[in-house]
Amino acid sequence: MTSPELQRLNINVASAQPSATYRMMDRVAAKRAQGVKVISLSAGEPDFDTPKHICDAAIDAIRGGQTRYTQVAGLRDLREAVADKFRRENGLEVSWKDTIVCSGGKQVIFNALAATLNSGDEVIVPAPYWVSYPEMVQLCGGTSVIVPCDADVGFKLTPAALAKAIGPRTRWLILNSPSNPTGAVYSRSELAALAEVLLANPHVLVLADDIYEHLTFDGAEFFTLAQVEPRLKERTLTMNGVSKAYAMTGWRIGFATGPQWLLEAMEKLQGQQTSGASSISQHAAIAALRGPQDFITESKAVFEERRDMMVKLINETPGLSCTVPGGAFYAFASCAGLLGKTTPAGTLLRTDEDVALAILDEANVGLVHGSAFGLGPYIRIAYAMDKESLAEACNAIRKFCLSLRD
Incomplete structure (x- = not known):
């Protein structure tokens, strides 16, 4: 026993x-x-x-012998495609060196938190939230500051609630739009109002979880925080992936852009953890981002x-x-x-x-x-x-x- x-x-x-x-x-x-x-x-x-041309790219990669380790931060071709996506769709002027590829969106978030949180550090998590946010914060040694955002405010964080939640130990704000579980979408003006609070609190990093970016309805346009307020770019990690947009949940590819010091820390952590994401999945993700978007x-x-x-x-x-x-x-x-x-x-x-x-x-x-x-x-x-x-x-x-x- x-x-x-x-x-x-x-x-x-x-x-x-x-x-x-x-x-x-x-x-x-x-x-x-x-x-x-x-x-x-x-x-x-x-x-x-998953669309056929994406699956075909993966099969071609297997048959072409693309089955070995890749760079920890991802294939250069994929990181170029990710940078192109951020420039084209989000108006973020980034290069491939400003990106990282991970084994799913979860790993992007976990790596960022694990690389930056110390005991006593706080992470602001608007509620309702994706179930994994508070658990990841705890696993990485931080403390979640839960901010209730009920139906009266459209399940969205308000500038007043954000300002009240920020303290001297606040390290991150996690912002998810469109939201899991509510489907709430932040407008440009709503993000701009939150940005004003964040500009007044330069010690706070922002994690923009945009994984549902392409699923906005009623003709609504999607915006991400660093796009709305470029002055926040150097302290915002903008996260996305192929899982929801291209029906590729099992392929496990997430990616992000953010400040170099943070990406380097995340790469260091990933290098001792999982190394690079699946080579086959990375080739499939290149086809997803560069191929037809129908x-x-x-x-x-x-x-x-x-x-x-x-x-x-x-x-x-x-x-x-x-x-x-x-x-x-x-x-x-x-x-x-x-x-x-x-x-x-x-x-x-x-x-x-x-x-x-x-x-x-x-x-x-x-x-x-x-x-x-x-x-x-x-x-x-x-x-x-x-x-x-x-x-x-x-x-x-x-x-x-x-x-x-x-």
């Missing part, structure tokens, strides 16, 4: 929580293994196949149609309500009207987590509870699925809600 001493963990790892999204996905998988049909609206990934336009139109359908169906369901998200592929629905009720199986719904678990157990639909993202009582519904399955899931949820008793 292993002794307790041998099982002793790093204190930050021991106190970290596993991803709520993956916990729900595990529950869904367990039900499916029992032969139960479950519709999962919990995963944050497009349901489309897929983005076509998939965006499909997601916007799904959004409209989902919001309508959710708002027609007793006990649920949802504002119209401006981007991404999530609906963040209030389930306050369900709390205090009892399910047919006898479960009292005290929290939004109770709601999500009961919907899985009794309606066979997988969702993630909003409090896992820092704000309840909500449920996050990912509509990255065909309309027929989405309608079937919504009907099951509606039937569940109608079955509740006071």
Whole structure:
């Protein structure tokens, strides 16, 4: 039997929580293994196949022998393509030397935090937030300062709330637009107002998580912070990747641009951690960034149609309500009207987590509870699925809600 001493963990790892999204996905998988049909609206990934020309580029790379280690910060050709993307789409005047490529967007964020945080350093995280932000901060030895941003402010950070949250130990602000889990999108004027606060606090770095950049709806234009306020460029890490825009979640390629001192520190860390990202995936990412962009336009139109359908169906369901998200592929629905009720199986719904678990157990639909993202009582519904399955899931949820008793 292993002794307790041998099982002793790093204190930050021991106190970290596993991803709520993956916990729900595990529950869904367990039900499916029992032969139960479950519709999962919990995963944050497009349901489309990766475009053919991207897959062909990967196959060509394999057949061409491009299967060896690459530079830690990424292939020169890919970094050139990344720099071109930032110049073309975001108005950021950067060269390939101002970029880094990592094994997914998560590694970009983790490397940045691990390279810069010391004990006592604080990271401002607007809530609702992506579930991994606070856990990454903790794993890297920092402290999250959670700033609630409820529906009254469109689930977005206000300049007043930002100014109040900044302290002498503030190291980073994490800003995600369009947002996971709410789909909230910051306008140019909203970013400019936040920039004024940041300019008055020169000790604060900014991590702009733009991974859902290409999924903005209703004709809204996307802006990133360093584009809106160039004076913040030298203390902003602008992060993106190919996972959401090109349906390449499994290829694990994220990238960023930022100040040289930070990129060098991130590269040093990555060199002792994973080294360069997959050579095959990097060649696929070059094809994604340099090849036809029709897929983005076509998939965006499909997601916007799904959004409209989902919001309508959710708002027609007793006990649920949802504002119209401006981007991404999530609906963040209030389930306050369900709390205090009892399910047919006898479960009292005290929290939004109770709601999500009961919907899985009794309606066979997988969702993630909003409090896992820092704000309840909500449920996050990912509509990255065909309309027929989405309608079937919504009907099951509606039937569940109608079955509740006071």
